[in-house]
Amino acid sequence: MERFISENYRPDHILCSRDYFQWLFRISSSADRAPVMCAWEGDELTAILGCLNLTMQWGSHHQDVPAVGLTHWMSSKRAPIGVGWILARKALSCCDLAITLNSSKLGSPFFRSLGWSFRESIPRYLCILDRQRCDILASSTEGRTLDRLVFSPPHSTQNPELIDFANYAPRWELYPQMLFSIKRSSEYLQWRYLEHPVFTYHLLVSGEGHRPAVCVYRIEQAYGIGEGSVGRIVEFFHPDDENGRIEGSMLLYFVLKRLRVVGCAFAEFYCTSEAFGQTILALGGGVEPPGHYVLPSRLTPIQSIRHDINLTFSLPKGLPMPTEAGLYVTRSDIDGDQPVRHMQV
Amino acid sequence: MEDKIRRIMSAVFGVPMESIDGLTSHQTLEQWDSLSHMKLVTALEEEFGVVFSDSEILELLSYPLVLLILSEKTGTPRR
Structure with a gap:
């Protein structure tokens, strides 16, 4: 994982920090698994998509709604066409409600095409x-x-x-x-x-x-x-x-x-x-x-x-569209407020 | 079926239907990127009422392959 991120993005990317990775995905130091979808071609990692388990309030204070926060959607230049989207589909198979901040110029059109709700910028x-x-x-x-x-x-x-x-x-x-x-x-x-x-x-x-x-x-x-x-x-x-x-x-x-x-x-x-x-x-x-x-x-x-910090979320059937007055999203949701780089490199 | 597929691909990639032929693939069509690939798969699933597996999604990389995989999934002979 560290090599994949280092070679395809930056060696000082914050996700190359083991401490940060373990904290973000809430895994112990002895864990051998993390809630990160991975795509492999043989023994080469070609794409990843992080999935944060979230508990949300969505239209009701009396019933919690499980959701997935999508983070760090990354792929290598050699990744086959379609693999990134396969990871997103798999992530959504776990939870109907998904949310992400700061989707990239590549990611945003994907989500829009899937019919997700999109806000260009958080005030x-x-x-x-x-x-x-x-x-x-x-x-x-x-x-x-x-x-x-x-x-x-x-x-x-x-x-x-x-x-x-x-x-x-x-x-x-x-x-x-x-x-x-x-x-x-x-x-x-x-x-x-x-x-x-x-x-x-x-x-x-x-x-x-x-x-x-x-x-x-x-x-x-x-x-x-x-x-x-x-x-x-x-x-x-x-x-x-x-x-x-x-x-x-x-x-x-x-x-x-x-x-x-x-x-x-x-x-x-x-x-x-x-x-x-x-x-x-x-x-x-x-x-x-x-x-x-x-x-x-x-x-x-x-x-x-x-x-700008943009906001994207899926809206499955059965869940209401959030009202302007009731939607509370801040910079720190998902991975919106993260360190720029791993300082120990 | 072929006409339907070519119409969908024409709409997704923004190219004339007549230009979609046996050589049309992600390697020959500049507009065939990850995003348009996703749009193509979604449109095909909706039009033909099928759900592609992960491996099929990765194989739908040319017009002939689209035709072959869809024919097998729907049991419709290629025309």
């Missing part, structure tokens, strides 16, 4: 924390746009009461904005963020255990045409009522303040849910206009062009 919310540091990173002419995105919380905003993650036990019927989402169970958050082998995520929970506000973020060091640090918010949600919105606002305010204190130029949050994005807007931030490049999203190294 990106931005909040400027240090205007001068943003100018160093941005090297763009979006001066006026940046001025409109500066963190400016209302004077009355207070700090939240943080609680221990051990008390995290949300009643999901209080979160209709997440009616269509990967279920953010404590087990999922524990694996996804607290056990990540590369990134240091900060997971904050406030309010009450059965109706918490949650924010997860990490700090990334940007380099290239400029240098600086950026706050990547990868989860943010709260109950859908007045108290929940207040709690969420306090928590996000706390996080943004913290990011500013440690010197982050800006914070970003990719999220399909306008309900949660509104909180950033209320604190002075805004959504990156469609088709515009405002601030870099790829930071290691900095790339001064816009990169």
Whole structure:
């Protein structure tokens, strides 16, 4: 597997890291199998497709829906025509519902042809924390746009009461904005963020255990045409009522303040849910206009062009189409927030 | 059957029906890539009410092979 990826892609591809591979596919160090579909020609590996087992909420808080997250769909130049698609078909034979982020220019047309639902880009919310540091990173002419995105919380905003993650036990019927989402169970958050082998995520929970506000973020060091640090918010949600919105606002305010204190130029949050994005807007931030490049999203190294995160999902019969108000997908779903490279090469 | 196949291939690859012949294959047709191959297989399955196996999908690489495999699957003699 490592040789296949190294020879066909890059030797420092993150999937060449054994620790990362084991974490992503949730296998032990002694395991000899992983949920990765493989195509072989003789003893030569020609294509792979990773399958993450997911538990989703899809139109109901009372019944979990098994799904597969498709990741790392790769093939060698010598792979026979059709083999990639055979792997995708096999992956779908396990679960009716499949979801993937960041499908490539090759992958996207495949999924569209299969009749899957496709979103070109997940909205990106931005909040400027240090205007001068943003100018160093941005090297763009979006001066006026940046001025409109500066963190400016209302004077009355207070700090939240943080609680221990051990008390995290949300009643999901209080979160209709997440009616269509990967279920953010404590087990999922524990694996996804607290056990990540590369990134240091900060997971904050406030309010009450059965109706918490949650924010997860990490700090990334940007380099290239400029240098600086950026706050990547990868989860943010709260109950859908007045108290929940207040709690969420306090928590996000706390996080943004913290990011500013440690010197982050800006914070970003990719999220399909306008309900949660509104909180950033209320604190002075805004959504990156469609088709515009405002601030870099790829930071290691900095790339001064816009990169969208697309979303694709199959919709089998019997399952409802997700509503705009109820769909919750963020950058960290599936493999959307992964390290660029394996640093130990 | 031959006309149906050629019509499908013409639509998938964007070439005239008349140009689809015994030499038409993924090696002679530039438009025959992974994506169009998938579209071809899907269209054939839908039109003829069949499901191709994995090995058949990998073998459907030319007009003659498409004709042969479909004839065998549907029990329709080639014309």
